[in-house]
């Protein structure tokens with residue numbers, strides 16, 4: 001099945017909600033709604049009219065006409081005149097300039113502070129986040145209006161200072177929204193994929209996180225603009241803003257209130273203009289909130305392995321990746337809990353090695369430790385992981401960042417989630433090509449197309465312009481693989497790369513990985529719970545159970561004569577061994593969770609061969625015929641001495 005056929009197949013499959021809509025999309029959708037259009041049109045009209053006040057206003061804002069005092073609308077004064085005979089329309093137009101600029105100042109300051117603080121705290125977490133939370137709690141306890149009055153009292157009647165202070169005072173609340181949105185995005189797989197690819201934090205935040213938090217930010221900006229207009233009018237009404245005769249909408253309302261008994265009409269023009277402006281900002285915020293919550297749809301295509309022939313078993317003499325006695329711990333309720341223990345693993349250059357086991361055995365966390373991408377609080381607490389001579393467990397952040405994407409790359413399980421929903425396939429690949437190789441736009445584009453072609457898109461231009469939701473699962477995974485190849489890695493970690501794919505697509509992806517491995521002399525660590533995939537793809541494999549590698553060796557020998565009851569159980573429960581009409585064989589029981597591992601063999605509770613000796617003490621690793629090893633005392637009973 002070609003990639004384009006995958007596309008057609010994907011289109012027919014069930015659509016599933018994707019991630020947040022692109023901010024531009026949110027704007028477009030907002031404008032497609034009548035309320036959004038009306039709000040934007042009204043606000044645009046206010047801005048244009050205020051900006052063109054010197055052209056549009058029939059009079060100067062301070063020009064008095066003593067023959068027409070407190071007059072109703074007339075031909076000469078379309079909105080009437082105030083107590084000094086000044087033209088209300090002209091003052092409204094000029095007043096809008098001051099009021100809108102004040103509101104813009106508050107929004108600008110508030111958003112700048114909130115975005116910077118919220119993004120930093122949400123993206124980096126840790127002590128930065130804790131400090132942020134503490135500071136926000138303190139700031140939110142400060143009463144806004146009292147502080148503004150204090151600022152005005154100290155600085156004098158400077159509305160600009162008041163608006164800057166307003167921006168700073170409301171920023172913590174908005175920053176909390178930004179932080180929340182960033183936290184959600186930070187845990188997305190495509191952010192991990194971007195980090196794995198070696199993109200710097202600044203780039204990831206600007207290109208991938210910011211567009212995703214833009215929706216909530218726009219909503220907050222809109223609501224803040226309305227609030228700032230109201231605050232500006234309120235302070236002017238109290239006589240704390242621009243000094244008369246300079247017009248602001250607040251001043252005009254204040255002056256109209258003074259003569260309300262003689263000419264109530266005077267309150268109408270500024271009141272309506274201001275009220276509608278605040279309403280428009282509120283409506284715009286509502287519409288933006290609704291639209292930014294809408295999801296794009298994307299299609300998923302799930303997969304099937306097909307045997308790949310021509311495999312050669314290689315026993316590494318000089319390992320590219322070598323893990324020794326690795327222990328990984330995660331934070332537990334009382335003390336750190338071990339999730340991987342005493343792990344040894346080697347991958348030779350150009351070798352395809354499998355890591356297999358039931359869910360929760362520690363496969364993914366092992367792979368993430370290689371990339372220095374362990375979850376917060378988790379750490380390699382013992383052992384060493386050497387890659388091409390560098391100890392990854394103790395390497396600096398800069399070293400790890402330098403290795404990611406260029407020397408080691410990763411492909412994740414769910415291709416849809418490893419791509420940013422608001423970035424096209426071509427841009428995904430191009431930004432990594434630019435990052436790793438640089439060069440002119442033309443060179444980056446040419447290399448991008450070359451990479452897309454190499455992963456099975458005969459017409460890469462067609463695919464480059466598509467967004468992730470326009471790709472089938474298989475196509476998305478091919479794009480993710482092209483991204484991983486951009487840095488020409490020596491080791492590719494593929495974490496269940498076909499689990500989320502249709503069986504009809506799985507074979508294509510596996511074949512592609514195998515071809516790329518051969519053509520690029522690239523090593524692959526293939527993580528899977530599917531023995532068939534390991535059997536068809538890998539030269540050697542490691543079987544993991546409850547944090548331990550329980551057996552390792554060449555795939556052919558291990559699957560023919562397993563030397564651990566767990567490997568044997570996995571092979572026996574493979575569906576292809578099932579007999580029609582009979583129940584599938586299954587290993588009884590479940591994997592013990594970390595923290596509840598027994599002292600002895602972790603598999604003992606589910607093992608038919610287990611004896612007291614197995615339960616009494618940790619079982620050492622026994623070396624069988626190279627490269628076979630097992631963590632079982634009874635391997636001979638299983639393999640009959642053939643292992």
Ligand SMILES: Nc1ncnc2c1ncn2[C@@H]1O[C@H](COP(=O)(O)OP(=O)(O)OP(=O)(O)O)[C@@H](O)[C@H]1O
Nearest residue numbers: 330339358359360361362363364365366375593594
């Ligand atoms: N951040 C974390 N905090 C606490 N425990 C964790 C964390 N990440 C993983 N674990 C635990 O570590 C163990 C191994 O998880 P891991 O994801 O590596 O398993 P896996 O074999 O890859 O499973 P799957 O096939 O489902 O991905 C699991 O018991 C899991 O609950």
